[in-house]
Amino acid sequence: xxxxxxxxxxxxxxxxxxxxxxxxxxxxxxxxxxxxxxxxxxxxxxxxxxxxxxxxxxxxxxxxxxxxxxxxxxxxxxxxxxxxxxxxxxxxxxxxxxxxxxxxxxxxxxxxxxxxxxxxxxxxxxxxxxxxxxxxxxxxxxxxxxxxxxxxxxxxxxxxxxxxxxxxxxxxxxxxxxxxxxxxxxxxxxxxxxxxxxxxxxxxxxxxxxxxxxxxxxxxxxxxxxxxxxxxxxxxxxxxxxxxxxxxxxxxxxxxxxxxxxxxxxxxxxxxxxxxxxxxxxxxxxxxxxxxxxxxxxxxxxxxxxxxxxxxxxxxxxxxxxxx
Amino acid sequence: xxxxxxxxxxxxxxxxxxxxxxxxxxxxxxxxxxxxxxxxxxxxxxxxxxxxxxxxxxxxxxxxxxxxxxxxxxxxxxxxxxxxxxxxxxxxxxxxxxxxxxxxxxxxxxxxxxxxxxxxxxxxxxxxxxxxxxxxxxxxxxxxxxxxxxxxxxxxxxxxxxxxxxxxxxxxxxxxxxxxxxxxxxxxxxxxxxxxxxxxxxxxxxxxxxxxxxxxxxxxxxxxxxxxxxxxxxxxxxxxxxxxxxxxxxxxxxxxxxxxxxxxxxxxxxxxxxxxxxxxxxxxxxxxxxxxxxxxxxxxxxxxxxxxxxxxxxxxxxxxxxxxxxxxxxxxxxxxxxxxxxxxxxxxxxxxxxxxxx
Numbered sequence: 001x002x003x004x005x006x007x008x009x010x011x012x013x014x015x016x017x018x019x020x021x022x023x024x025x026x027x028x029x030x031x032x033x034x035x036x037x038x039x040x041x042x043x044x045x046x047x048x049x050x051x052x053x054x055x056x057x058x059x060x061x062x063x064x065x066x067x068x069x070x071x072x073x074x075x076x077x078x079x080x081x082x083x084x085x086x087x088x089x090x091x092x093x094x095x096x097x098x099x100x101x102x103x104x105x106x107x108x109x110x111x112x113x114x115x116x117x118x119x120x121x122x123x124x125x126x127x128x129x130x131x132x133x134x135x136x137x138x139x140x141x142x143x144x145x146x147x148x149x150x151x152x153x154x155x156x157x158x159x160x161x162x163x164x165x166x167x168x169x170x171x172x173x174x175x176x177x178x179x180x181x182x183x184x185x186x187x188x189x190x191x192x193x194x195x196x197x198x199x200x201x202x203x204x205x206x207x208x209x210x211x212x213x214x215x216x217x218x219x220x221x222x223x224x225x226x227x228x229x230x231x232x233x234x235x236x237x238x239x240x241x242x243x244x245x246x247x248x249x250x251x252x253x254x255x256x257x258x259x260x261x262x263x264x265x266x267x268x269x270x271x272x273x274x275x276x277x278x279x280x281x282x283x284x285x286x287x288x289x290x291x292x293x294x295x296x297x298x299x300x301x302x303x304x305x306x307x308x309x310x311x312x313x314x315x316x317x318x319x320x321x322x323x324x
Numbered sequence: 325x326x327x328x329x330x331x332x333x334x335x336x337x338x339x340x341x342x343x344x345x346x347x348x349x350x351x352x353x354x355x356x357x358x359x360x361x362x363x364x365x366x367x368x369x370x371x372x373x374x375x376x377x378x379x380x381x382x383x384x385x386x387x388x389x390x391x392x393x394x395x396x397x398x399x400x401x402x403x404x405x406x407x408x409x410x411x412x413x414x415x416x417x418x419x420x421x422x423x424x425x426x427x428x429x430x431x432x433x434x435x436x437x438x439x440x441x442x443x444x445x446x447x448x449x450x451x452x453x454x455x456x457x458x459x460x461x462x463x464x465x466x467x468x469x470x471x472x473x474x475x476x477x478x479x480x481x482x483x484x485x486x487x488x489x490x491x492x493x494x495x496x497x498x499x500x501x502x503x504x505x506x507x508x509x510x511x512x513x514x515x516x517x518x519x520x521x522x523x524x525x526x527x528x529x530x531x532x533x534x535x536x537x538x539x540x541x542x543x544x545x546x547x548x549x550x551x552x553x554x555x556x557x558x559x560x561x562x563x564x565x566x567x568x569x570x571x572x573x574x575x576x577x578x579x580x581x582x583x584x585x586x587x588x589x590x591x592x593x594x595x596x597x598x599x600x601x602x603x604x605x606x607x608x609x610x611x612x613x614x615x616x617x618x619x620x621x622x623x624x625x626x627x628x629x630x631x632x633x634x635x636x637x638x639x640x641x642x643x644x645x646x647x648x649x650x651x652x653x654x655x656x657x658x659x660x661x662x663x664x665x666x667x668x669x670x671x672x673x674x675x676x677x678x679x680x681x682x
Contacts, residue, residue, distance in 0.1 A: 206378075
């Protein structure tokens with residue numbers, strides 16, 4: 001077979017070639033879609049929210065497009081609104097602490113002790129995230145209800161004679177369900193930072209006369225702080241803004257969570273300006289919290305980029321979850 | 325040899341079916357610089373980790389200072405380790421890293437300060453105590469790791485390929501500095517490396533390891549000049565290994581037959597019989613080119629020059645023997661150049677060849 005000469009490459013410039021030669025234009029083109037998306041579905045809604053919070057209702061309950069701080073004044077002078085925000089924060093704090101207590105030892109076991117069934121165990125923690133949020137919240141109704149599994153079990157054991165009523169439709173039910181739902185988010189960043197600690201650091205510590213507890217205290221714990229912070233932030237922010245669990249399980253206490261308040265302000269009371277003002281205050285609180293947490297994480301991140309990767313992983317999981 | 329500070333008594337380490345260390349017995353003298361040399365998978369690092377306490381021997385005992393220590397956890401052994409990738413605590417300053425061991429043993433504060441400062445001065449890092457490890461170069465991190473271990477004045481310092489991550493020039497400098505430091509502090513060093521040149525440069529003794537066993541134990545000179553096996557001859561330095569047959573055995577002396585010629589060689593420690601197949605090892609640098617007959621007490625072989633490669637401080641000459649074998653010579657570059665195809669005769673002192681049975 002005779003070798004046929006290869007056709008010469010086409011030397012003409014297409015519009016794509018011209019674009020490639022201009023890095024700025026390329027960047028702009030590539031950024032157009034995500035930037036447009038975020039503008040349309042994130043910044044614009046927030047802007048509308050912000051604008052609404054500075055409008056007011058007239059006596060006929062219609063929105064007057066007139067700049068005023070009335071909603072904010074009402075928010076800060078009526079006891080119920082700050083109280084609701086505080087109550088939500090307290091619920092969120094309980095959920096955060098409980099999640100940490102559950103997640104840290106589990107993450108530690110997964111990262112350092114479990115060898116054979118490591119992936120299986122990790123999956124067991126992660127799989128609930130793929131189950132619909134609603135299903136998980138409803139499951140607690142079945143467990144905690146008056147005819148529920150827990151009351152049934154306690155009655156069977158003879159520990160109680162009447163079903164316990166405070167289990168369901170109370171803040172306890174909300175805390176339990178939220179802890180269940182958000183513990184994986186706390187676990188993931190902690191697991192990621194623990195997993196990234198080189199085994200040689202533990203060995204070096206033991207080599208330098210530190211026992212197991214001292215090694216944990218002086219090496220493992222400080223190095224896990226970025227993950228603990230990231231995990232706590234997730235649990236706190238997500239549970240503080242949660243709306244469905246309080247709605248389903250909170251009973252009379254549910255009105256005390258801030259998201260339910262916002263829903264009723266928008267939906268039942270038709271007081272959009274006040275609802276918007278509460279939302280803006282919440283948003284400001286959350287952004288402040290995230291900023292502070294981020295600063296702290298940077299402060300405790302001694303490992304450069306590898307330390308940051310852990311948080312990115314966990315963030316991706318949150319995004320996945322919020323779409324579910 | 326003075327009384328041993330560390331004794332390995334028939335230690336074996338198995339990981340599942342894999343035998344990492346196979347019945348190793350070794351006595352390490354106080355103040356000695358002993359190198360465990362070997363290819364990867366030879367068991368050198370596992371041996372070191374058993375002395376440190378990170379691995380427990382499957383069988384056998386480890387004694388230190390007349391006490392069995394193989395059952396003790398690492399934090400109860402008076403040894404310290406310099407890790408391959410330094411393993412500095414990233415969240416602590418250099419100073420705190422060095423102070424760690426002393427604090428864990430509850431040494432009084434003023435003494436901690438004094439000893440940490442002295443240790444940092446010893447490795448020329450007295451001005452960098454406030455930095456965190458990430459802000460240091462590889463060489464500086466290496467020095468911190470060394471100071472962090474030495475500040476505890478261990479009875480034995482274990483070093484696991486400590487210079488592996490450094491570039492060649494820095495590695496050479498650190499080799500000399502380490503050796504100097506060891507002589508100065510008088511602490512026993514057990515040093516793991518796969519770099520035979522490093523082992524030759526620094527060690528008082530080398531334990532050459534292969535497949536979990538000690539292939540040969542001796543001073544660098546003994547190992548280089550009198551390798552016990554083909555593996556040892558080949559692993560350490562460069563050598564010519566020629567298949568040979570024993571023609572005659574006299575007390576302390578053998579005559580080998582190579583390419584039909586009789587060559588003299590000192591008798592090996594293990595007995596050989598005439599007719600036995602053996603190997604002759606001749607280092608490239610002990611051979612010279614000769615015109616005419618070789619000097620007395622020399623062996624000589626003839627061949628054809630295949631190629632000569634100029635390599636700066638020496639010229640590597642490759643000689644093809646008539647029977648098909650090849651010889652590599654290291655010649656001073658000042659010698660007369662031989663072009664490829666030229667006939668050449670090489671000679672070496674008969675007592676510097678080594679007859680290898682295994």
